[in-house]
Amino acid sequence: MAVPRRLLRLFVVGPPLLWLGLFFLLPFAIVLRIALSDSAPALPPYAPHWEGWSRLGAFLAALDGETFAVILADSLYLDALLSSLRLAALATLLALLVGFPLAYAMASAPRRWQTALVVLVILPFWTSFLIRVYAWIAILRPEGVLNLVLLRLGVISEPLRILNTEAAVLIGLVYSYLPFMVLPVYAALERLDRSLIEAAADLGAPPLRRLLTVTIPLAKPGILAGAFLVFVPAVGEFVVPDLLGGPDTLMIGKVLWTDFFSNRDWPLASAVAVLLLLLLVGPILFFQRLAKGAAA
Amino acid sequence: MAGLPPSVPPRKSLGNIRRAFAPWANPAARPLVTFEGVTKRFGGVTAVDDLTLAIYPGEFFALLGPSGCGKTTLMRMLAGFETPDSGRIAIDGQDLAGIPPYRRPTNMMFQSYALFPHMSVEDNIAYGLRQEGQPRTEIARRVAEMLALVKLEGLGRRRPDQLSGGQRQRVALARALAKRPKVLLLDEPLGALDRKLREATQYELMDLQSELGLTFVMVTHDQDEAMALADRIAVMSGGRIAQVAPPEVIYENPATRFVAEFVGDVNLVEGTITEASEAFVSIRTAPEGLVIIADPPPGLHPGAAVTVALRPEKVAITHAEPPQAVNKLAGEIWDIGYLGDFTMFQVKVGGEGGPLFKVALANRTRRVERPLAWDDRVWLSWDAEAGILLAG
Amino acid sequence: MNGLRAPHLVALVAGLGFLYLPILVLVLYSFNASRLVTVWGGFSLHWYGALLRNAALIDAFWLSLRVAALSASLATLLGTLAAIALVRFGRFTGRGLLSGAVAAPLVMPEVITGLSLLLLFVGAGLERGFWTVTIAHVTLTTCFATIVVQARLVGMDRSLEEAAQDLGAPPWRVFASVTLPLILPGLAAAWLLAFTLSLDDLVIASFTTGPGATTLPMRIYSAIRLGVTPEINAASTILIALVALVLVAASLIAKRNLLPRG
Numbered sequence: 030m031a032v033p034r035r036l037l038r039l040f041v042v043g044p045p046l047l048w049l050g051l052f053f054l055l056p057f058a059i060v061l062r063i064a065l066s067d068s069a070p071a072l073p074p075y076a077p078h079w080e081g082w083s084r085l086g087a088f089l090a091a092l093d094g095e096t097f098a099v100i101l102a103d104s105l106y107l108d109a110l111l112s113s114l115r116l117a118a119l120a121t122l123l124a125l126l127v128g129f130p131l132a133y134a135m136a137s138a139p140r141r142w143q144t145a146l147v148v149l150v151i152l153p154f155w156t157s158f159l160i161r162v163y164a165w166i167a168i169l170r171p172e173g174v175l176n177l178v179l180l181r182l183g184v185i186s187e188p189l190r191i192l193n194t195e196a197a198v199l200i201g202l203v204y205s206y207l208p209f210m211v212l213p214v215y216a217a218l219e220r221l222d223r224s225l226i227e228a229a230a231d232l233g234a235p236p237l238r239r240l241l242t243v244t245i246p247l248a249k250p251g252i253l254a255g256a257f258l259v260f261v262p263a264v265g266e267f268v269v270p271d272l273l274g275g276p277d278t279l280m281i282g283k284v285l286w287t288d289f290f291s292n293r294d295w296p297l298a299s300a301v302a303v304l305l306l307l308l309l310v311g312p313i314l315f316f317q318r319l320a321k322g323a324a325a
Numbered sequence: 326m327a328g329l330p331p332s333v334p335p336r337k338s339l340g341n342i343r344r345a346f347a348p349w350a351n352p353a354a355r356p357l358v359t360f361e362g363v364t365k366r367f368g369g370v371t372a373v374d375d376l377t378l379a380i381y382p383g384e385f386f387a388l389l390g391p392s393g394c395g396k397t398t399l400m401r402m403l404a405g406f407e408t409p410d411s412g413r414i415a416i417d418g419q420d421l422a423g424i425p426p427y428r429r430p431t432n433m434m435f436q437s438y439a440l441f442p443h444m445s446v447e448d449n450i451a452y453g454l455r456q457e458g459q460p461r462t463e464i465a466r467r468v469a470e471m472l473a474l475v476k477l478e479g480l481g482r483r484r485p486d487q488l489s490g491g492q493r494q495r496v497a498l499a500r501a502l503a504k505r506p507k508v509l510l511l512d513e514p515l516g517a518l519d520r521k522l523r524e525a526t527q528y529e530l531m532d533l534q535s536e537l538g539l540t541f542v543m544v545t546h547d548q549d550e551a552m553a554l555a556d557r558i559a560v561m562s563g564g565r566i567a568q569v570a571p572p573e574v575i576y577e578n579p580a581t582r583f584v585a586e587f588v589g590d591v592n593l594v595e596g597t598i599t600e601a602s603e604a605f606v607s608i609r610t611a612p613e614g615l616v617i618i619a620d621p622p623p624g625l626h627p628g629a630a631v632t633v634a635l636r637p638e639k640v641a642i643t644h645a646e647p648p649q650a651v652n653k654l655a656g657e658i659w660d661i662g663y664l665g666d667f668t669m670f671q672v673k674v675g676g677e678g679g680p681l682f683k684v685a686l687a688n689r690t691r692r693v694e695r696p697l698a699w700d701d702r703v704w705l706s707w708d709a710e711a712g713i714l715l716a717g
Numbered sequence: 718m719n720g721l722r723a724p725h726l727v728a729l730v731a732g733l734g735f736l737y738l739p740i741l742v743l744v745l746y747s748f749n750a751s752r753l754v755t756v757w758g759g760f761s762l763h764w765y766g767a768l769l770r771n772a773a774l775i776d777a778f779w780l781s782l783r784v785a786a787l788s789a790s791l792a793t794l795l796g797t798l799a800a801i802a803l804v805r806f807g808r809f810t811g812r813g814l815l816s817g818a819v820a821a822p823l824v825m826p827e828v829i830t831g832l833s834l835l836l837l838f839v840g841a842g843l844e845r846g847f848w849t850v851t852i853a854h855v856t857l858t859t860c861f862a863t864i865v866v867q868a869r870l871v872g873m874d875r876s877l878e879e880a881a882q883d884l885g886a887p888p889w890r891v892f893a894s895v896t897l898p899l900i901l902p903g904l905a906a907a908w909l910l911a912f913t914l915s916l917d918d919l920v921i922a923s924f925t926t927g928p929g930a931t932t933l934p935m936r937i938y939s940a941i942r943l944g945v946t947p948e949i950n951a952a953s954t955i956l957i958a959l960v961a962l963v964l965v966a967a968s969l970i971a972k973r974n975l976l977p978r979g
Binding site for chain 3 (some may be wrong): 052054059152161164167168262290
């Protein structure tokens with residue numbers, strides 16, 4: 030009857046830990062291993078051979094950085110990495126510019142509406158991401174909805190070329206990740222004690238000053254969380270640049286996909302994956318630190 | 326449901342039983358709950374420090390102290406939610422070590438009430454009985470009995486969120502009582518109620534306890550609650566017990582400066598014994614050099630440093646110098662706080678820089694004009710037996 | 718909170734409009750008789766008919782449903798265990814590892830998760846198809862399920878479980894009669910989230926699937942790559958309607974449970 034407490038705990042902790050170890054941590058070790066193999070296009074698969082701990086030394090000796098040398102020598106990869114960072118940063122900024130007013134309006138709406146508004150913001154997230162990105166093709170292409178409307182209204186005389194440009198990628202990224210910005214910012218603003226803003230007004234601060242000196246500083250944890258949730262996935266995004274971007278839009282997620290599926294160079298793709306991850310470690314730590322500072 | 330009933334119900338308990346009830350004074354009485362040298366640490370903090378305590382059958386026992394004094398930890402160790410690092414806790418002579426909460430003869434009324442939100446009032450009350458595997462009819466009978474006991478007949482099918490705060494408190498009480506525990510634990514039982522309701526519930530709780538003859542152990546930070554309800558109070562501080570005694574002893578004869586200050590209002594004056602005889606002691610305060618006369622305490626000799634604790638209501642305040650008083654001090658009214666039932670004066674004694682004495686005066690008449698005003702020169706006086714001498 | 722002022726209303730309408738515009742456009746075009754986006758050829762259910770005759774798309778849909786249902790159930794189970802461990806066990810060996818392993822897939826780009834899982838499956842000699850995609854989706858969605866259940870557990874009053882224990886219920890009965898009923902809405906939300914994420918995933922499924930198992934997003938993706946396909950509009954509309962239906966049902970159930978009886 031009395032199962033020892035430790036054993037009981039093991040049954041709870043064990044399964045998720047085992048699963049994530051087996052299907053998340055172990056695969057990543059394999060990626061690392063293959064990234065350190067020689068680059069060789071069109072020669073898959075690269076099954077890793079496990080030969081026991083005694084061979085670990087030999088295994089480590091066989092590793093080399095040749096693949097990384099290939100990547101660093103080829104400006105395509107560096108350009109793609111840099112361009113991913115740039116586009117993700119821009120998208121984060123734009124999402125904040127679009128998302129903050131929306132979140133602010135939601136937080137100042139009558140309380141009985143607020144739940145409904147939150148549901149309205151989350152709802153699109155529950156419908157297929159792929160389909161929503163695809164819908165932007167119908168809107169942005171030369172004969173699409175946007176151009177149709179603008180032409181009819183006489184705003185433009187010939188169709189704008191937006192689809193397959195960086196602008197389209199930015200629109201797609203902002204659109205896809207907007208709820209991730211709006212919700213934490215809303216949560217921070219909603220928690221904000223109204224009397225603080227009233228106190229600022231009482232002490233003579235005009236609306237804009239109140240926003241800059243009270244509201245935004247207090248909403249900072251929410252803004253940082255939102256920025257993190259938009260920036261990190263945007264860097265590695267594949268679907269948006271693939272469907273909305275043009276041949277000159279470089280994003281690392283797409284490069285990795287192409288290396289893998291089209292060029293079938295698995296070591297190279299693995300090395301790109303490792304680099305992408307290393308690239309993300311910086312921003313993740315940065316955001317964590319900022320969030321800690323904001324919380325303190 | 327809330328508030329006092331329109332007419333006073335017949336007393337269920339006889340007043341004189343309470344007075345005569347003092348098993349702790351009887352060496353032959355066997356305690357029900359015993360703590361022996363119990364210590365509990367959380368990380369580097371010692372919550373309960375080598376504590377020894379005995380609680381007797383039928384007693385209403387209160388653990389009183391400021392937050393962080395260890396009273397809640399002590400109760401949680403009795404319920405089985407915390408394990409002592411050392412020492413022994415026993416109920417009816419049975420050591421509780423290793424016995425999980427669900428096999429202990431205690432039940433607890435939680436501070437938050439902890440009513441299961443997904444169950445009806447009936448199901449909440451029946452929960453403990455179902456764990457015992459009692460027959461359905463017996464459970465139904467007990468639930469009805471409990472609902473009647475806490476005067477909630479007819480509300481059994483409601484959910485906790487459909488009840489008022491006072492009703493929830495009663496459900497929590499009924500649920501904890503349903504299993505007839507040897508010891509009922511009450512964690513701040515009246516803390517979440519508003520003042521009026523608290524007073525009414527307080528007396529109901531007392532009646533319930535004497536009617537059922539159960540042992541109640543209560544944790545509270547509210548001295549009024551502890552004084553009104555408990556047979557004995559343990560005042561706790563820093564994981565230790567400062568004093569265990571009936572309420573009137575705690576108030577009139579505090580053992581330490583902490584107890585004197587924590588329970589009730591008090592004036593504290595430090596000084597040195599200058600003269601001691603069979604009849605009285607004389608204390609000279611520093612640095613003001615006032616002389617105070619008090620009843621002689623055992624074991625204190627001239628030269629000993631003492632603190633005199635003086636309750637504000639034991640001091641008389643007059644314009645004229647009282648000719649006969651043993652202790653009298655001249656002063657000036659510094660502040661007056663009118664509190665309705667009584668007025669609290671702050672009187673500066675011994676000129677500029679002298680100590681402030683608190684003096685409480687009951688407002689026994691409805692006269693609006695009161696003879697004492699700010700800056701009046703007045704005399705304070707009190708009997709020798711009024712001052713309590715505390716060592717150090 | 719004194720009602721909405723004009724700038725707030727503009728921000729709300731513009732923001733929500735931006736979020737809903739693409740969905741609206743899709744739904745509208747799914748009823749367009751014309752194949753061309755530029756021309757409104759009148760209202761028609763033509764593309765819905767075409768969709769129903771598209772066996773490949775329907776097969777993919779069933780496959781995706783099966784993968785999503787199975788992986789969501791497993792992920793909810795694993796996520797619940799992980800959440801209980803993280804919220805209730807205090808310090809234990811492996812806590813850091815577990816909380817790290819639970820958080821990491823959230824920030825991991827899908828391309829990397831997909832690639833690494835494929836390499837594992839190849840290395841282990843597993844035949845790729847239904848099972849590998851399911852395993853991959855469990856890995857991805859367990860983290861989300863953990864977070865949802867964790868939030869519910871953290872919000873739960875700990876003294877409720879203590880009260881049950883105090884009244885004589887041994888640990889497993891405390892879990893069954895108090896903890897589980899109270900976190901059930903969290904489990905339902907976790908399952909729904911995991912289900913939707915699995916149903917929606919293109920990247921990880923593309924990496925981890927094999928020849929016989931093409932999921933719905935993969936079908937839709939290749940159709941989009943080939944050019945304008947109004948059938949996809951119809952399929953998207955059906956999916957949107959389905960999700961909306963499930964969400965409305967879920968919120969109704971939640972409301973009924975919350976509303977006082979009698």
